Amino acid sequence: MPVRIAESSSCSTPSQGSGANSGDTLPPACTLLSVGQAFSGSQNVSSLQKDEAWKVNVRIQGCDLDHGYLCGTMEALNVPFADTPVVTFWEGEIVDTKNYTFFTGKWEATIEDDIRHWSKFPSFSPLLNEVKDDGGRSLNLSNYPYIFMRWKEQYFVNVGVDCGLTIAGFYYVCFSVSDGSIDGFYYDPNSSPFQKLELKSTNEGKSGFSFSSYQLQ
Amino acid sequence: MPSTAAAAAAASSQPDDLIRRLRSSDGAVKLKALRELKNQIIGNRTKKLSYIKLGTVPDVVGVLASSVGIDSGSALIVESAAIIGSFACGVDAGAKAVLEAGAFPHLFRILSNPNEKVVDTTARSLRMIFQSRLAPKYDFSKNENRDCLISLLNSDNENVTGLGASIITHSCKTVTDQKILSGAGVLRMLITLLNGSLYQREACLEALTAMLSSNSEVISNFVDLDNGRALSSLINLIEDKSPRTRLLASTCLIVIGRTCSSYLQGIELKNKLILILIELLEEPDRVGDEVPFAVANLIADREDLQRLAFEANTLDKLCDFLQRETLRPKRFEGLLLAIAELCSRLESCRSKFFSLKVLNLVTDSLKHDSADVQTAACICLRNVTRSVKKLSAGHFMNEMVVDPLIQLLQDSSTSVQVAALSVISNIVVDFANRKSIFLRCGGVKELVRLSQSMDPTLRLNAVLALKNFVFLADNSSKECVLAELTVSTLVSLICEPKVQEQALAFVRNILESGINSVEHVFTEDGIIVNAIGKQVRNALDLNVCIEGIYALGNVATGNELHKEAVMSQILEPQVNGPSQSVLIKFLQGNNSQLRVGAIWCIINLTYPDGPGTSSRIAKLRDAGVICQLKKLADDPCLDAKFRVKTALLQCVNNSCAK
Secondary structure, eight states, X not given: OOEEOOOOOOOOOOOOOOOOOOSSOOOOOOGGGSTTOEEEEEEEOOOSSOXXXXXXXXXXXXXXXXXXXXXXXXXXXXXXXXXXXXXXXXEEEEOOSSSOOSOOOSTTOOHHHHHHHHTTSGGGGGGHHHHHHHSSTTOOOTTOSEXXXXXXXXXXXXXXXXXXEEOOSEEEEEEETTTOOEEEEEEOTTSOTTEEEEEEEEOTXXXXXXXXXXXXX | OOOOHHHHHHHHHHHHHHHHHHTOSOHHHHHHHHHHHHHHXXXXXXXXXXXXXXXXXXXXXXXXXXXXTOTTHXXXXXXXXXXXXXXXXXOHHHHHHHHHTTHHHHHHHHTTOSOHHHHHHHHHHHHHHHTSTTSOOOOTTSHHHHHHHHHHHTOSOHHXXXXXXXXXXXXXXXXXXXXXXXXXXXXXXXXXXXXXXXXXXXXXXXXXXXXXXXXXXXXXXXXXXXXXXXXXXXXXXXXXXXXXXXXHHHHHHHHHHHHOGGGGOOHHHHHXXXXXXXXXXXXXXXXXXXXXXXXXXXXXXXXXHHHHHHHTTHHHHHHHHHTSSSOOHHHHHHHHHHHHHHTTTOHHHHXXXXXXXXXXXXXXXXXXXXXXXXXXXXXXXXHHTTOHHHHHTTOSOSHHHHHHHHHHTTXXXXXXXXXXXXXXXXXXXXXXXXXXXXXXXXXXXXXXXXXXXXXXXXXXXXXXXXXXXXXXXXXXXHHHHHHHHOHHHHHHHHHOTTTHHHHHHHHHHHXXXXXXXXXXXXXXXXXXXXXXXXXXXXXXXXXXXXXXXXXXXXXXXXXXXXXXXXXXXXXXXXXXXXXSXXXXXXXXXXXXXXXXXXHHHHHHHTOTTOTTXXXXXXXXXXXXXXXXXXXXXXXXXXXXXXXXXXXXXXXXHHHHHO
């Protein structure tokens, strides 16, 4: 979800890149995190001056677990001064210790930023010690009931870049396999810290959950 | 240049005169005619075709046959053999005429002629014939053939050894052929011959490639030769002075690496191969035409090599060549295929492809005269349209891309149609709500037509494309597709073994958007939902079961009537099977996807607050489903475990609420 452009600046430097190891230690596949699935909730965009939250809808559009890749759209509904909901396309890195570790290594996020943000998720605390050393390369997440990700918005789908909003930051995300809920924290050195994203898996008013699929050739 | 009528008449009478002189009993006249004929046809395809049409080939073969054993026959043999080779070279009709005229046995007999010039020319002629796909396969299982081949490879004459190598290249096509030749010591002979002339070396490299292709046992024999020195010699040749040698040695190494990747492990060697191939792209002739195919073959299905090639700027080079004018169709095709392979897996490559601004060029080549280029353009587009990021931005759903692809669905070649379908399958996923463009261009009509094609591959790919089209489509688009497809066709597709998995997935997508969409499968007395139920109960194929249970699960997101229909489908005992329901069978299955699909179906059937929920829970309990669910409380698949928890919780809450 985009946030308002702020004027301050920061210049933290990217740290080491994501590593790779081998073995069947990938996070579990989950039907609630498959293509076509929808989530709805809100993002707290409060600042010192004002308490504010925007309604947010997310739809998963692509999922490639081999490459630790997830993508979709994020729709912010009650953005002030915007005539229509603002839709962005995001790409996600699944922390699978093979393609991506807990260390971001880019997007102006230092290891300290990473640890600080991941630690906001209670489900992260059992992993903290192993992550501190090497980003959690040797962790086996195959049976862990949470999937950690980074979501980075790539472009605005329905508005121009001059809309007064920014997608410069990214989200630290934690998905719960047990109930399909998603918590996230937006990180952008130039925006209010720890803006919280809270989403729940939604069946969009149906009397149950439906699943669709496509197959790229 | 204009000419007089008399001059034109004289020119046209010349072939007849020449043929007449070929049939002369005077050796000198024949020899002169042969020389004239040779000068006219060498390198001139039009002349060759014209003389083939006039029936000249049997006359030349006649001269060859009648000159054997005659004192003054050598010159006639040399000329006629050269002409026969030329006719067969690069022209299928010529090779056919030469073979039909019975030139083969005569030429083979002449190889034992004492005159070296005669043997040289005859060997070259035979080699040209063996370069034609029409030449008969040489049967290596016959002892006499094997002995003959060995004697050719043992010859001191490089044209003869080159012929031996060409015979292998042409005829060594099966694992058995490869093993016979390897067992006969041919690998070692070819390695020794690599030290000879350029001509001989290149012929031997091609023969080696044929012997090693996809055969790990023969590759292992080759690598073990002389403690690995054979492999080292081959690796050295990728840096040879001759561009063609470099290409052929690289091709041989690629063949080895594709079958036994351990022999092509070193990153330095991989990098060197890539750089050599990139450099060879600059070659103007046949070598340059073949290089993109070698690149494509090197990196196909190998993400590590694709990454290396990408880092070596291969994509930039390929796209640069693609934009050059007057590309021969062969090279154009190869470039498109190499780009396709590079963009097959890595999003970074696809991203680069778009930044290089060649999409329009590739799209334009869908209208190329050559079917091979059209197919390659489709494969290239198929791979770049695997980018969800670009699909989401609606990059491809426009008339400029869609129109020519829909045109290709009517192509006379099935392979072109299948290639076009594969691109369309990707493009119609379209997340940008622009599916109506495809409908407006007549694409759905064509897909529905092909879903009823006589060709099973076309049927399968057309249904797959329709499935992708209805993924997250709005209700009106889905209605258009169903109206075009008709209920009866859909039912027959659901029941057809080859396409039913995709047909069920299509229905699953149709059903995704709530009660209105679920109603679609209840038209005409519910024959669609009955067909799904029947397939789910009877299917042996795992994927059919998975798609089927998810389709029924989606039906169960509808109203009470819909849920009850699903209940009767999944609790009905299997035909000719055990008395237990298919639902229990799926819950007991080894496949976690199937278990999860079945659990979701139960979640939807027991979804809270429905007036019939309690009665459905009771029925599920009576059928042993709830008991089976409880057994999955600690399912090793986390998804299944948590979904079971949800389902059981719904059942418990329902009982508490009563």
